[in-house]
Amino acid sequence: MKNLFTASLLSLGLAFPAMAQDAGGRLDIVVQPEPPSLMLGLVQNGPTQLVAGDIYESLLRYDTDLNPQPSLAKSWEISDDGMTYTFNLHEGVTWHDGEPFTSEDVVFSVDTFLRETHARLRVSLQHVDTITAPDDHTVVFKMKNPFGPFIGVFEAGTMPMVPKHIYEGTDFANNPANNTPIGTGPFKFKEWQKGSYIHLVKNEDYYLDGQPYLDEVYYRVIPDAASRAVAFENGEVDVLPGGSVENWDVKRLTEMDNVCSTGKGWEYFAPHAMAWMNNREGPTANKNFRKAVMYAMDREFVRDVIWNGFGKVATSPVSSKTNFYTDDTIMYDQDVEKAKELLAEAGYDGEPVRILPLPYGETWQRWAEAMKQNLKEVGINSEVVATDVAGWNQKQAEWDFDIAFTYLYQYGDPALGVARSYLSSNIAKGSPWNNVAGYANEEVDAMFAEAAVAPTTEARQEIYTEIQKQLVDDVPVAWLLEIEFPTIYRCDVQDLVTTAIGVNDGLRDAWIKQ
Amino acid sequence: MEPVLSIRDMAISLPPGADRDFAVQDISFDLNAGEILCVVGESGSGKSMTANALMGLLPDQVEVARGTAHFEGRDIMALPESERRKLRGDRIGMIFQEPMTALNPLMRIGDQITEVFEAHNRHSPSERREKALALIREVGLPDPDKIIRAYPFQLSGGQRQRAIIAMALALDPAILIADEPTTALDVTTQAQILDLIKTIQQRHGMAVMFITHDFGVVAEIADRVIVMRYGEIVEHGTASEVLENPQHAYTRALLKAIPTDSVPTPDPVTAPPVLEVRNLRKTFVTSGGFFRPTRSVTAIDGVSFSIARGEVLGIVGESGSGKSTVGRAIVRLVEADSGEVILDGQDMNALSASELRSARRRVQMIFQDPYASLNPRKKILHALSEGPIVQGVAKDRAHARARELLEIVELDAGAAERYPHEFSGGQRQRIGIARALAMDPDLIIADEAVSALDVSIQAQVLNLLRDLQKRLNLSLMFITHDMRVAAQLCDRVAVMQHGKLVEIGPVAEVFLSPKADYTRSLLAAVPGTDWLEGAA
């Protein structure tokens, strides 16, 4: 019930907040694990962005339907041929150290800094020809070719603005300033008690008057999941960002009074859980075997039991939360008999397959165990490989697995979030997160290339539908679940989640009802 | 004379499962003021139990079943614990057998003395210190101001015993109970302590109940004697009565068991030497590892002697004289620093480890502690035959021989199949002898072989050794601290002090006309000498 209410309220709250906000107050938010660094330009993992999202900003934000919204850029236009992007920046924006923020900073950030440090953005920047600053408050991106998804990359985690006057000409990675991050965001870095908490305070000179509403924010480091739940119960913390407590606690906590939760705020990332299957060798190299795996799995059970009913079974490489999804594909509902037939066709000899679970907590362990049982029931032998984060990255990067769990962000557009896992050009041993399964199919490669630069949305949809049909039939990976990480918070916290990036997008609009 | 303490019909009950129901049964005796009453008996006679009962220090489950003990007009057995505590250390003092363990190792001597006053809250702290110093002086400890601050481990055995006596005297009690106070000490020290007790007893005119197993000691200090056996008093009388014409058979047996000083004059041995020790030296260096300063003790300091075939050489000396080390150095349980140990023509010290192993059978040892000298997990048969088998004797022959040997040492052949813990101390010592014989060695070294045994048992084992030696014409090296025992058995005697051989010669010469002063002092210290000479 509450979910619905807040959700609708949010969709109103987005552009122009509905009601008068109370100023002041302190918010305690769990951050897990402790971020390695807060310099968002260098490190873009979840925890870092959660905290640094308050400190750094980008040109745009995106509402929960992924429509661009003003941030550092108050307005923007895209030429009809899709070759020129022009952004007009807010005036009177200053860095936390008082220096003015200008278009020069934008050019430096994107063209110099991020090109060197930001692996994911680098891919998109390949389509960019030049970035120029005609005047202090205008930035112009000239493209090599039209690139549909480009408007989707101006998000803080993807394109954070970093201060030119601090970083220009320095060794970015080892710049001492990395420990005292300077951004333009609504909150300033105050103190980092390693292993305990990170303390941010209100940025008094923030360019939106009256905002932010909160006086200070504490990001609390609590390594044990159970303790985090306890912390929320005792009122030690007010907000549990998605995934910071085990799903089993989610249920219990949301049932407490004065506790609200929302599944919103993940639309941009749309985490897509799947299992890479090794297309090169072993039983999984056989298409029928991979299909058998799909039919063997009881994904509803996993959703209902392991994810407490949150999320939605994934039927395609593209998340139904983002554009270009189609349900016009094969649907692999659990079907033991069919699975057995396919195994027979595949001539599976009972050779055990190694399942590599995601070392991100109990949920994923249970999931692997459940899959193991499912496979067992159709006659596939398997063993779960135990390893930690490092080992997991190593193994999947070195293709040392048969089935490897993972979840990938969609970044609002298949060209950014999906293609990378299937392009044969993206097969590279030794680095994780690319086409690890080793799926290679020229047609699909071609279609992806085409879709990325296709001029119109309709055109793109057409191609992506084709791609999805093809992929779902080839099952290079086993798509599992469109994960929903509910954000749990006290109901008197308002406007906590206002964008498609959710809590990670900073607490600019958040306020506490007094 | 008016008794200070009179005990009537006392019985002390043992816990169920003990070898007998009562440690002491129906004993009655008086302790008169100003006398020294010796309670004599072998281990298990209940003499110590009696003493502990009087002090109220019986181990738990052991208690006084009946009887009275009147002291200063009250029956102390009937008193509540709190009252008895007041008596302890105040009216009745006690000293114990083991000076090494009877003092708290972590507490300064001074404090251990002054706490007696404290316990009975007498005197102010400063006075207490003065008193303590006085006591220390009285018991003849050197340099009181140092002693009072010293810890037990810094004192010798004799000094500790003196310290303990000082504590017992602190509140000068009416009764001093001494439980084998000199048994653990060397003869000379023993003599001194006995003197001390005597003088103190006279000075304070207190009554002393002196518990001992040694008639020599009795002869030295006793006014009256009680002889106990299996928890009963078998004989009771003045020292002279009991010593000169004992009534009870047991007393006679005990007295007979004591080796007399009548020195046998065996015909000089002419046979060729089986063992020659030349200029043997050994210095023990204890390196405290990282930081402790390395201490070194010279245990053997250029010792030379020889033993002829069929001869018994006694080596006598006090603890620390190095006598045992010599024995162990000969068999290379201790590696000598220098010197030769020649066993018909072959220098043991020159042998390699492997050569040694086979050479070893030629010298065997009989050890002191009958309880530690047999492997508790192996049958006797194994103990007697393992050696020979290793030396290449056929198994069945070795076993047969083992049984034979058991006969020889007067144990029934059935013993072979039993385990050590099924035997008494004396029996084990016999087994030890048998084990030595099993290797049929050229030389047997007996290291304090009878010291741990009661007098009567001691006598039996000595007799056994004697006629074995005669029958088998053994060469024997007999290490002991007990002059009398040495006199009994040996053809020649060597006296050791501080690792040196101070005197060596035929028994008669050494004992009757000693040349070295040290030998003289040793002989003088032997308790009860004059009485025994009288007896002889």
Add this chain to the structure above:
Amino acid sequence: MTLAAAIFGRAAKAVTTLLLIVILNFFLIHAAPGDPAMVMAGEAGAADEQFIQQLREQFGLDQPLYVQFWNYVSGVVQLDLGYSYRQQMPVLDLILDRLPATLLLTMTAFGMSLLLGIVFGMAAAARQGKWGDTAITSMALLFYATPLFWVALMAVVLFSVKLGWFPAFGYESVGAEFTGLDMVLDRLKHLFLPALTLGLFFMAIYVRMTRSSVLEVSQMDFVKTARAKGLAEGTIRRRHILRNALLPVVTLAGLQAGQLVGGAVLTETVFAWPGIGRLMFESLTARDYNTLLGVFLVSAAMVIAFNIITDIVYRLIDPRI
């Protein structure tokens, strides 16, 4: 031999031990699958060779192992524990940041368990065979048999969730900015549960140890002497038995310092205690080599420190050494 000399000797030995530990662990850790670059790449959620290469160069992982080893060891001998690229600060600072918390925790647990252990042990021995004895010894057995983390979880549920007496984790009220007494109290409140959980197990051991040791000493001759002097039982127990009985307990306590520091890893994780135990576990999963090695070095040093302390205590009790 003087105390100083003893400590010096210990220290001298310690240095060699520590060096050995560095060497062993260095190769152990580098044998683990994956490396920090991988981890960070993994966390970034997207990476290409260029990105990983950058990281590897930055971390100096592109050099051959022996070079890395040489660099590290030569740094350590100059007390430079290297730089944590993950945490973006020198390892030494990082550890010094966390060390006080761990010291506070372990020391308290150590002291508490030793004290209570001895007290209860004495009490049990004094009532040997009576119900008091049975109660104490069975309690000890129970704690001795209970998994540490299990106690921790239960303690949290009971004392902080149900009763709300103590905070469930952390080592200070964040942002409360207490001062003076309030701060001390606040710290103590946070300290209670972790110290308790960590201490219980060891307390149990010391209880059993003290008990048996006291009973053993009670049988010794000098105790009889003391009785013969007419001392009151209480005095005898206090002055004669206790001190002698403590020696083996102290020795044992020294031997167990290692387990104590190890146990901190679990406790700190459950109670979000910002100490080096947790740091160790985190830097292990992150393959933050330098930090991990540093933590190992420091915690080993702590163990040695504990040993030295117990050594000193021993010497204070026993004049013979």
Add this chain to the structure above:
Amino acid sequence: MIDFLKRFSRNRGALIGALILITVVLLAVFAPLIYPDSPWKMVQRPFLPPFSTEGLPLGTDTLGRDVAAGLVYGARVSLIVGLVSTLVALLIGVPLGAFAGFYGGLIDDGAMRFTEFFQTIPNFALAIVLVAILEPTLPTITLAIAIVSWPPVARLVRAEVLSLRKREFVEAARLAGLSNTRILFGHVLPNAMSPIIVMASLMVATAILLESSLSFLGLGDPNIMSWGYMIGAARTVIRSAWWLSFIPGVAILLTVLALNLIGEGLNDALNPRLARKGR
């Protein structure tokens, strides 16, 4: 032997311990007969509390697996880990300690320094690192536990041998010309056996605790149902389904308790002085 049994059985605690342990062992041995199905099988809907459902005496866990089955199969793992790791630890510790004590001198110094070295590394930390490096599987976990738990054995054995090698019966054996090895194994070690046995029984207990602690930190073998795994898996739901971690917790507690009771019983029956040495 007989009077040993007598002395042992006079100790009530020891008997109770023995009783518990025997039960556990029986359950472990006959697990496949009691529960033919794999303990991983998801048999019912999750989070059924104990005694609530027919045929599921202890209810179901987070995935609807039979807790009772898990418990029974877990007993196997815990016992195996405990026993094997203890054996390995003994294999390292006994010879090391024996040689150190028997030969003394440099060998002793070397061996003891080596032992101290291992006692200086916080043992649980070392275990964690080892398991993480070797990746958690039953053998690696067992090995890691063994590696961190042998030093006390070495110390104990050394102490025993040191006191035994000076005994007169050992010297007698020397004089009989026995070789060192024969003396060491024929005369010295047999007499050191009892304290070693006692310690071993306690080590099995500690090993079981260690295994559970490792699993608790997620360093367990995911293919094997162990008590530690059950607690580790259940701890995230400890608030909503406390019994899931409580039941295996009790299982561990009882078993470890039993082993300790037995250890104490052995201690009283075999040698009353172990308390002084070792650990």
